Amino acid sequence: MATPVYIRTKQSIYVPPSAEIRLKDVARVTGQKRYIPVIEQMVLHQVSEKDKNIVVIDSFMMIEQILEKFPEIEIELIGPNQCVVHVEKHQKQPSPLLISGIWVLLFIGAAMAIMNFHYDVSMQEVQQKLHFMLTGEEVEHPLWIQVPYSIGLGIGMILFFNHWFQKRFNEEPSPMEVEIFNYQEDLDHYVAIKENKVEKQDVDR
Known part of the structure; x- marks a missing residue:
């Protein structure tokens, strides 16, 4: 039986505007070594102005994207089901x-x-x-x-x-x-x- 890929979603992260959110940014991945590099580099979302300052990455989005590329692997989710992405816009230093x-x-x-x-x-x-x-x-x-x-x-x-x-x-x-x-x-x-x-x-x- 093949070893499943384990994904532990982070509670929240902070990214700059227009950031490209990859799976490795919002979760820790372990399991079958040959899959991990590709899975970690998967792009889940591209931050844009319409996202304002918060983006929610759901674990269902991760599973869909992984199974689309690797339909044969088994995925085990650990931890939160969502990761809240805070978009940190440049702020002026207070006087x-x-x-x-x-x-x-x-x-x-x-x-x-x-x-x-x-x-x-x-x-x-x-x-x-x-x-x-x-x-x-x-x-x-x-x-x-x-x-x-x-x-x-x-x-x-x-x-x-x-x-x-x-x-x-x-x-x-x-x-x-x-x-x-x-x-x-x-x-x-x-x-x-x-x-x-x-x-x-x-x-x-």
């Missing part, structure tokens, strides 16, 4: 003024959120009572508690997001990266269903 403005807005917004939270939970009163419990004295601003607390809050945020500018402290992804990954995965899944031309043809029939 330093725009980046600075966004950074200032985010900084002010984060500072206001932290201050409002501390006001809601009466953090100053808690620190005053803590100072009284430890020293027996009443003061309005127990700085020996407030200053280390503020420094620790900043260090805690840095460690929580696992980044200091471009420096990463360890290989563990930050919560923000996890959320972005989950959002991108959900977006690709949605696009794979809504923009799949093969499924649209089935519905039209």
Whole structure:
């Protein structure tokens, strides 16, 4: 019995405009060695302006094209049934003024959120009572508690997001990266269903 050709479709890829999408770009191929070079070089789609910024390559398109050239081989699909191709158009570099403005807005917004939270939970009163419990004295601003607390809050945020500018402290992804990954995965899944031309043809029939 002949060894089948195994195809594992990628979740998503990024290509430049007017790119020629070959099977090796959207999937990993293994199996019978004499078929692999030809199968990998098969052109599945030519990106054009009408594709806009997303193209969905369905596994059914791959199977059709492979069987048209090699009707005698057996194909085994592994992984996703579609690959979402993101067409990356050339974008201008954002101006330093725009980046600075966004950074200032985010900084002010984060500072206001932290201050409002501390006001809601009466953090100053808690620190005053803590100072009284430890020293027996009443003061309005127990700085020996407030200053280390503020420094620790900043260090805690840095460690929580696992980044200091471009420096990463360890290989563990930050919560923000996890959320972005989950959002991108959900977006690709949605696009794979809504923009799949093969499924649209089935519905039209």
